[in-house]
Amino acid sequence: MTTKLFGEPIPRREDPRLLVGGGRYLDDLGPGALAAAFVRSPHAHARIAGVDVSDAVEVDGLVAIYLWEDLPDRVGEPLPLLIPHPALTHGRTAHPLARDVVRHVGEPVAMVVAVDRYTAEDVCALIRVDYEPLPPVVGPENAVQGSALVHADVPGNVGAHLVQEVGNAREAIEEAEHTLAFRLDVERSASMPLEGRGVYARWDSGDSSLRVYTSTQASTSVRMAIAATLELPLPSVEVVAPDVGGGFGVKIVHPWPEEILVPWACIRLGREVKWTEDRREHFISSAHERAQVQYVRVGFDSAGRVLGLELNILHDHGAYTPYGIIVPIITSTQALGPYKIGAYRVEFQSIYTNTVQVTPYRGAGRPQGVFAMERTMDRIADHLGLDRTEVRAANFIQPSEFPYDQGLTFQDGRPLIYDSGDYPASLELLKSLIDWDSFEERRAEAAAEGRRIGIGLGCYVEGTGVxxxxxxxxxxxxxxxxxxxxxxxxxxxxxxxxxxxxxxxxxxxxxxxxxxxxxxxxxxxxxxxxxxxxxxxxxxxxxxxxxxxxxxxxxxxxxxxxxxxxxxxxxxxxxxxxxxxxxxxxxxxxxxxxxxxxxxxxxxxxxxxxxxxxxxxxxxxxxxxxxxxxxxxxxSPIRSTFASGMHAAVVETDPVTAEIHILRYVVVHDCGKLINPLIVEGQIHGGVAQGVGGALYERMAYDEHGQLLNASFMDFLMPYATEIPRIETAHLETPSPLNPLGIKGAGEAGVIPVSAVVASAIEDAEGLVISRMPISPSDLYDLRLAAARGEAERTSRSAG
Amino acid sequence: MKPPAFDYHAPAGVDEAVEILAEAGAEAKILAGGQSLIPLLNMRLVTPGHIVDVNRVAGLGFVEAGPDGVRVGALARHSQVERLPELRRVQPLLGQALRLVAHPVIRNRGTVVGSIAHADPAAELPAVLALLGGSVQTRHAAGGRTIPAAEFFVGPLESALEPGELAVSVFFPALPPRSGTAFAETARRHGDYAIAGVAALVTLGPDGEPERAAVACVGVGPVPIVVETPYRAGWDGAAEAVAAAIEPEDDIHATAAYRRHLTGVLAVRALGQATEEARG
Structure with a gap:
């Protein structure tokens, strides 16, 4: 028999090549190509009154400067709205180069092509753009007031409004024995791959063929977009994704302006052209995610069973909606997690602001949905004085109930029907791995040493394989x-x-x-x-x-x-x-x-x-x-297959300095049959690391003018390996009945519940209600001071 | 993220270096470890007309520990100083601080003198120099001078160095008898600039009780803030003295109130540790 390979933890075959520098990333290609650089708006919102290139054109080594006016009709059109949706009544996308108005810091205004990137940047510095500032719209709550508009023809800055409802949630809440209502906040983060975007184009004028290398997650679709926009026969266009140094969602958006402009300039100039994004560009001109304001109302019985749940979301979509409203749709639908909720009503408004556009980042709206649901479960437990795991167990879909129809429409336009899972078994495994039931003893031991520890958990279901x-x-x-x-x-x-x-x-x-x-x-x-x-x-x-x-x-x-x-x-x-x-x-x-x-x-x-x-x-x-x-x-599947998982953490909060340390982090993960457990665990580790970033470190610090104050790795605190706890992982394998291999997706799993888990554990350690993530030591210190003044909510357990 | 054009100079000796610096004047920046300068150049936050790369200058890569203290040449890397066997005996605070400077790869390249000359109030080494009362030895075309630490740090990223002047070495005085040191800091991530950090030096009296103590605080003022901290059967008074002396500000990582609180806490911790060190 051939050695069994499916399901075996064999080492990654690509690693030896990548680890010794044998990878070929975008910037390794085309060493002789001309370099492109972009003049990007320093204003969050402004009208372009004029552009003066008189000094710029004097620079030796300059090849071309392009403004929007220079682009032919098809090339200058707004970029495609990739995923239209009937609820996205006011979808707006950017032009490849700004036309008249810039709507976020970083929006490209002019493209410069020169002999090398140094020269191109010198030229950029000499192009004088006359901006007439317009009022910046920052933060979804300000934006929704509608006093200033990101797009003049989008009233109230509302791009989309969608309600999904199963049963009569409001009535169920009104009639419930217990009700709670609260607000939650999740801040912005971003995919932030270590390799930014990049495009390199070669034109063969002999046979009129174009080859484009781009650091993308969707080369076939980039190819079709380029062929259509540049009006080339599809067989004459090849697109290659070379080694790509991380994507995490941001590189699924396409075509980026540069993916159109670089090939266009290449053909026009008859020269190879390359653009390699730098880190600041990535911060201010690619995409972010996560920011939402959520309002939760829930009605439940004395066993903690949710009878009605209403979730209202203000989703900050940034300046444009090229990827439609996939992120808030996923939040809306995946908030349900492993639970059967009596009645559910979810409503979101997708709001334009003068900030970088929002498109999926690993997790893609799920971390926010899970945060809403798991914070709710913790609040119910606290309100009723029940163990947090009991409340979850009381709401689980049971193994015998699959396929389970949640009654909503998922991000693929198909019914939200879970194919398989075993949530009670996952929870039991999680509890035993983290010694949930004996935690009070450990808390007492720590307290005796003057230490403060807490335990938390979070559950999720992830629709995968769309x-x-x-x-x-x-x-x-x-x-x-x-x-x-x-x-x-x-x-x-x-x-x-x-x-x-x-x-x-x-x-x-x-x-x-x-x-x-x-x-x-x-x-x-x-x-x-x-x-x-x-x-x-x-x-x-x-x-x-x-x-x-x-x-x-x-x-x-x-x-x-x-x-x-x-x-x-x-x-x-x-x-x-x-x-x-x-x-x-x-x-x-x-x-x-x-x-x-x-x-x-x-x-x-x-x-x-x-x-x-x-x-x-x-x-x-x-x-x-x-x-x-x-x-x-x-x-081609009939619909998505639904993976699931549950995480638990023990955290320590320093009573004096408010520093937060994750002491243990345990993952129970079920993605159906495992092809390679080593790779699945690697995916989980990376996901949890990004989740820890979102929970404790990362935010996009926009000021009221729409300036991003931390657009560098010095101030945007992506965690290092030193900030990531050891991750203990266990697998359940509930096969998917939907596909021949019985597998489910694993790529995003790790990141999804981390903010919810860490919030749960900090809340447990501190006895203070946590409703906003990320949380820094300074935030926790402020929260303690607010609590001391009676201005922050304590948990019932701690209030006694 | 590419710097604009500049003239590059790579002198082989100090005399040649200071000649070039004299000619270029305020247009020149000195490149040693490059751990701050290169990012600033690439982000076009500084645009000097001349870069004077001193990495080939002979005779500046030394570290000498003597009974008086530790003298560090302009090209000695952090890691080189960290590994000096006598460091712990002669001046332990330097090693305690260097451990907290960024990451090993940065310490392999960055220089101690460069960190001092960069005069970042959030950095560890300026606080060490200020607390110990060390000095900076310079050269310029017309000679040279010794600048005491108390006069060296003028403001954020601003030192007493004049255009045309090259810091050739820094002197850290030795640990006085019956003394101990400690460096306590809190950073958001390992190796980041500290949210708050305190270097402490405690000297015991003949009775074994702290007789003289002082701290230097990072990131809570335009320069390292040195505070004499009285010991009155405990360090509570020290925390008060520190809180009164520092001027923290809000930024995106922490509020001024948190920094003030944390600096006080770290001062007490550092003084306690330094006292224990002094008692051996």
Missing amino acids: GPYEGGHVQVTSDGRVHVSTGLTSQGQGHETVFAQIVAEELGVDISDISVVTGDTRRFPYAVGTFASRAAVMSGNAIALATRKVRDKALRVAAEALEADPGDLEIVSGIVRVRGNPTAAIPLKTVAVLSNPLRYAFDAEAARATQFAAPGSPDEPPLKEEPGLEGRDYY
Whole structure:
């Protein structure tokens, strides 16, 4: 038997290459290309009265300066609104270069192309833009007043308004024995990949073809956008995602202005052009996420069962809505988590502000939804004097109740129906791992030493693997190597490893013979992209199905050569053989040769397939099906598959300095069948790290003028490894019934509940209600002072 | 994030360096470890016409520990000073502070003298120099001078160095007898500039009780704030003296009130630790 690979923790195959500097990232390409740089608005909101380039054009090495007026019609149009929605009545997107008005600090106004980036930046510094400042709109609560408008034709700055309701939540709340109402705040953070965006374009004027390399999560769609906008025949455009140094959502947005402008300038100039985003640009001109103000009303019974829940959200969408309203839709729907809520009403307004636009960042609205629901569960427990785990257990969907229809419409436009899960088992495992039931003893021990500790938890359900589809192509060549490609991209997830594991197991070949290519439209032109924890589910299953086609074909061709029945054959370590008779065998590479009848022998292997070497039946055509030992297939699910998890943490808060330390962090995770536990754990670790960032460190500090005060890694406190606790992980494997491999997505899981968990634990340690994240030591200190003045809410437990 | 053009100079000796500096005047910036200058250049927050790279200047990479104290040359890296075997005996505060300076990779490149010359009130080493009453030795085209720490730090990122003047070494006086030191700080992330930080020096009297004590506080004023801290059967008075002397401000990481509170807490902790160190 071939060594079992599916489900094994094999080390990432891409790591040796990446760790020794063998990666090829965007800026490693095109060393001789011209460099682009952008003049970006220093104002949050202003009218452009004029642009003076008279000094700029004197700079040696300048090649071109472009303003919006210089762009041809199609290129100058507003960027596409990628995901329209009927509730997004006032969707607005930016022009690739600002037209008349800038709406956030960082919006591009002019593009400069020069011999190198130094010169391009020198030119940018000499371009004088005459701005007439307009009133900046900052913060969704200010914005919704509507006294100043981000877009003159969007009244009240409301881009979208959506209500979803199951049952009559307001009535249920009114009639409930207990009710609570409170406000929650989540601040902005951002994907913040260590490699920013970047685009490099090459134009071949000889055959009028364009190749674009871009640090993207969606190369196939970028390709279609470029071809459409630049009015090029699609077959003449290739888009390649090289090694990508992290995406976390921000690179799913496309086309970025630069993804249109760089290829356009490249063709216009007949020269290679490259733009590599710098860190400040990334802070002020890509995308952020997370910021919401939430109002919760809940009615419940004495057992803690939620009878009615009403969630009202002000969602800060920044200046534009290129990715539609996916983020608040996900918050609205995924707030429900593992619970069956009696009646639910969720309403959001998506609000424009003069800040960087908001598009999905790992978790994509779920951390906020989970924060709302889990803060609610804690409040109910506190109100009733119940254990927090009891309240959750009282509301869980039971294993026997799947598939469970939540009655809402999910982000893929499909019904929100959970496919499988075992929430009670997850909670039991979590409680035992963190010693939940004996925590009061530990709290007392700590207190005796003058230390203050608290425990918290959070539960979530994550819709993963959204459609519409992905595809896979698998080809065995006459050297016995197996070439796998899929259209979606990789940003560090480990696709080269997991997709190879799937193929090795399905086909019966050694993993060392398999190579995987992702995100290269030359190899696979049909794809959606890498986001929403979908790559393993979508491409994994597509590749498995494609591999099964290859296997079937290999058995057919081999059966003929071996004069055996295909049903009697097996493939082991790349050899097709008759089961029980290992001497009747033929290597897969020979099968590959035989599957392509040849006239010309270009090498010794090929000679086996030529017309005199391999004469078939004289009465049949030599070619009976498509030549080559290859297969292509697609996977398109009826709807998303729902992973779940529960996290718990023990934190210590310093009674004097208000410093916050996470002492233990435990994760119970269920993403169905595991392809590679090592990679899943890596995903969880990275996600939790980003979650800790969101809980304790990261915020986008906008002032009232719309200036981002911390647009650098010095002041935007992305945590270092030293700030991340050791993460203890346990897996449950509840297979998905929806796909052939029984898998669910894992990419975003780690980040989702962390703010809720940390808030729960700090609240438990302090006895002060936590309703705003992130929380810094200074914030906690202020909260203590407010509590001492009677101005902050205490938990019932601490108020006694 | 690319700097504008500048003239690059790489002198081989101090004489040559100060000649270039004299000619370039206020247009020149000195590049040693580059851990502050290079980011400032790349962000175009400084745009000097001349960069004088002193990394090839001979004879500035020394660290000498003698009975009087530790003298550090302009090209000695943080890590080089940190590893000096005599450091703990001659002046332990320097090692206690260096551990808190950024991260090992930055300490491998950044220089002690550069950190002093940069005069960032949030940095650890200026506080150490101020507390110990050390000095900066300089050279310029017409000679040189010794600037006492009390006169060296003028304001945020502003020192007494004149255009054309090169800091060639810094002197940290040795630990007095019956004395101990400590450095306590709180940062948001490991290696960040501190939200609050306090260096303490305590000298015991013959009775074994603190006789003289002082602290230097970082990040709570335009320069390191040195405060004499009385010991009156405890350090409560010290905390009050510190709170009265510092001028913290709000920023995006912490409120002034929190910084004031924290500095007081850290002062008491640092003084306590320094007292224990003194008692050995």
